[in-house]
Amino acid sequence: MQFKGTDNYVATDDLRMAVNAAITLERPLLIKGEPGTGKTMLAEEVAAGLGKKLLCWHIKSTTKAQQGLYEYDAVSRLRDSQLGEEKVHDIANYIKKGMLWQAFEADEQVVLLIDEIDKADIEFPNDLLVELDKMEFSVYETGEQVKAKHRPIIIITSNNEKELPDAFLRRCFFHYIQFPDRETMEEIVKVHYPDLQQELVKEALEIFFEVRTVNGLKKKPSTSELIDWLKLLMADNIPAEVLRDSESNNAVPLLHGALLKNEQDVHMLERLAFMTRRAQR
Incomplete structure (x- = not known):
């Protein structure tokens, strides 16, 4: 057995x-x-x-x-x-x-x-x-x-x-x-959403793993939260381009309530994005 x-x-x-x-x-x-x-x-x-x-x-x-x-x-x-x-x-x-x-x-x-x-x-x-x-x-x-x-x-x-x-x-x-690597995470996403556009998956995983690398987060987003986030993106028919543009223009990811679970982490990402924009001027 x-x-x-x-x-x-x-x-x-x-x-x-x-x-x-x-x-x-x-x-x-x-x-x-x-x-x-x-x-x-x-x-x-x-x-x-x-x-x-x-x-x-x-x-x-x-x-x-x-x-x-x-x-x-x-x-x-x-x-x-x-x-x-x-x-x-x-x-x-x-x-x-x-x-x-x-x-x-x-x-x-x-x-x-x-x-x-x-x-x-x-x-x-x-x-x-x-x-x-x-x-x-x-x-x-x-x-x-x-x-x-x-x-x-x-x-x-x-x-x-x-x-x-x-x-x-x-x-x-x-x-x-161990927390899944990018390749394993793509397999997990495919199990849940086999028909999801690969471009959207690619952009979503890019943002997801970037958020997880931020030091000082009280709660890093998990696999189940990624699945919930993708479900919301699908429900709103958000294409990969919008997700990409949203990430570059906003402080936190689109529909971030599925990924971030407390206000401290949201504020931290907002501060980091503000500092990054100032450094680029």
Whole structure:
């Protein structure tokens, strides 16, 4: 079983090798990279490419590791006991299965995405060490032992917002998605917009990579923002010539709201353009 990429996702040789290495080693694949480089989409495309079901566990700052296993709804049970419900005598009726449990009990191997693990508390990864290693856990309330029928393919993403524990890292296969170069970016654009005029793509990429090279930007535009920008350019039927002229005459790119996400970066580009125009006089 080898992941070879899909028609909807441009995977580099290194990335395909990392996915297949993690599958062979039966270890979680830890993916890091800039926001917008396709980390979450990778799990979707691995599932599609291998013909497997995808389960997604999106992590928030309030998420606890226990929620990935199961949750016991004691409040509902108390309410039902006050109402005289029959089901209150079976505690299993109040156990809600988490994503790990669902992945473990699946009749066929699934792909499990644990998305943005670094959003959670620092202890969150350590709280899953045994479950990810042994692929089993106990349900305290019922005494049930849950063991994976088929070891899931686990893909974990991180935006590097905080350091992950060494014990957790040792159990993962790691890959950092480098920001795409110009050639790879052209392939990505072609996947999304195969009929887009090459001149427009050329001009747009020129502006996009120029913006990314500006020192001091709080947030450099990402791949997903480039795709959004191109979509706007297409919607407004803006030809390459207009884009080129706009860049030479204005401080910031046309429809820059798709690329720049805060006022500091807009002001910085305006100042740089002003200084450049003064130097050319």
